Amino acid sequence: MSHKDLEFTSRLVHSGQDRDPFTGASSVPIYQASTFAQPDPDHPGAYDYSRSGNPTREALEKSIAELEGGTHGFAFASGMAAISAAFFMLKAGDHVIAPEDVYGGTYRILTSLLKQWGLATTFVDMTYPERIDQAVLPNTRAIFVETPSNPLLKITDLDAVVAIARRHDLLTIIDNTFPTPFLQRPIAHGFDIVLHSATKFIGGHSDVIAGLGVTRTAELGRRMKAVQNSVGSILGPQDSWITLRGLRTLAVRMEAQQRTAQTVAEALITWPQVVKVHYPGLKDHPSRTLHERQSSGPGAVLSFELKDAPAALRTLAGVKLCFPGVSLGGVESILSYPARMSHAAMPPEERHARGITPGLLRLSTGLEDPRDILNDLKQALG
Numbered sequence: 001m002s003h004k005d006l007e008f009t010s011r012l013v014h015s016g017q018d019r020d021p022f023t024g025a026s027s028v029p030i031y032q033a034s035t036f037a038q039p040d041p042d043h044p045g046a047y048d049y050s051r052s053g054n055p056t057r058e059a060l061e062k063s064i065a066e067l068e069g070g071t072h073g074f075a076f077a078s079g080m081a082a083i084s085a086a087f088f089m090l091k092a093g094d095h096v097i098a099p100e101d102v103y104g105g106t107y108r109i110l111t112s113l114l115k116q117w118g119l120a121t122t123f124v125d126m127t128y129p130e131r132i133d134q135a136v137l138p139n140t141r142a143i144f145v146e147t148p149s150n151p152l153l154k155i156t157d158l159d160a161v162v163a164i165a166r167r168h169d170l171l172t173i174i175d176n177t178f179p180t181p182f183l184q185r186p187i188a189h190g191f192d193i194v195l196h197s198a199t200k201f202i203g204g205h206s207d208v209i210a211g212l213g214v215t216r217t218a219e220l221g222r223r224m225k226a227v228q229n230s231v232g233s234i235l236g237p238q239d240s241w242i243t244l245r246g247l248r249t250l251a252v253r254m255e256a257q258q259r260t261a262q263t264v265a266e267a268l269i270t271w272p273q274v275v276k277v278h279y280p281g282l283k284d285h286p287s288r289t290l291h292e293r294q295s296s297g298p299g300a301v302l303s304f305e306l307k308d309a310p311a312a313l314r315t316l317a318g319v320k321l322c323f324p325g326v327s328l329g330g331v332e333s334i335l336s337y338p339a340r341m342s343h344a345a346m347p348p349e350e351r352h353a354r355g356i357t358p359g360l361l362r363l364s365t366g367l368e369d370p371r372d373i374l375n376d377l378k379q380a381l382g
């Protein structure tokens with residue numbers, strides 16, 4: 001049966017992982033091999049060397065390509081390796097436009113290594129598409145998007161970005177880590193490259209670091225393959241297998257975690273200690289309608305502001321159920337302090353200007369009962 005006939009949740013379970021053709025095994029074997037026999041070098045088989053291709057990794061790569069609706073998928077050693085691979089498709093002298101509240105690691109590589117190698121970046125508030133248009137220079141080659149953004153859950157209009165990009169002949173690249181293809185499929189809007197930190201919701205269990213990339217066209221697929229093979233930042237077979245296993249349960253986890261995020265966000269706005277809650281599922285979120293147009297749900301990450309840094313740090317130290325640390329998208333609720341964790345790489349004045357205040361906490365809701373999460377936060381807030 002062609003997977004094209006299946007609904008999305010069925011494809012999550014079955015894509016890229018039909019039973020093993022040799023043994024009938026129900027899960028893709030972990031091909032823990034670096035090299036493949038080539039008795040006739042002029043007629044190599046499907047695989048020659050695992051950096052260039054490995055059957056376990058390929059199962060994951062096919063799966064994510066199919067789920068995002070792209071031509072080619074790629075599995076990388078981390079989300080940052082996937083993001084770097086997309087930038088490596090550009091060259092010295094090129095210019096990219098990125099969101100001002102972009103993921104801290106992406107900010108770091110753009111403003112340090114890639115800058116050193118001659119890639120220039122302009123950061124703009126992408127909730128205003130006209131600012132993207134105004135930032136286009138003669139050497140601009142790509143627009144990099146993250147929506148909902150991290151940690152303020154700002155929304156960027158996917159169709160508006162694609163329209164600007166087409167007018168100026170630019171590549172469109174998106175970090176789709178927060179929504180995952182279960183909630184948002186940017187290639188359907190015309191995006192060229194979709195990236196993921198599969199460490200988060202796709203892996204889903206806080207037990208693997210992995211990255212994924214998907215291209216809209218075969219030509220872009222060829223270019224990303226060349227980067228992956230040249231740089232060698234591939235995902236190993238064991239981690240490919242565990243990431244595939246996470247992918248199979250993405251729909252049920254995301255649905256439950258998102259429901260909990262909505263309950264928690266609605267409760268937090270009524271608490272006197274909470275100054276503001278950022279979550280696209282809330283009625284007063286400034287871009288709620290836009291988000292609902294391009295995504296099938298608000299996701300399972302929210303952030304909230306307490307009055308100052310001591311209040312935020314006290315809460316972080318006081319939680320007993322929520323996991324205090326970096327990362328998100330696990331089965332356990334994870335509470336982070338963006339100013340000193342995900343966005344520590346950003347200078348304080350930049351951070352502040354971008355709305356990442358000293359009292360801001362980010363919560364990724366897990367699979368616990370929302371009542372327990374709220375009780376935990378309540379006792380930690382004191």
Ligand SMILES: *Cc1c(COP(=O)(O)O)cnc(C)c1O
Nearest residue numbers: 078079080103175177197199210
């Ligand atoms: C975590 C994260 C990354 C980086 O991914 P790693 O797997 O940690 O390298 C990139 N973008 C977003 C939105 C993330 O949350």
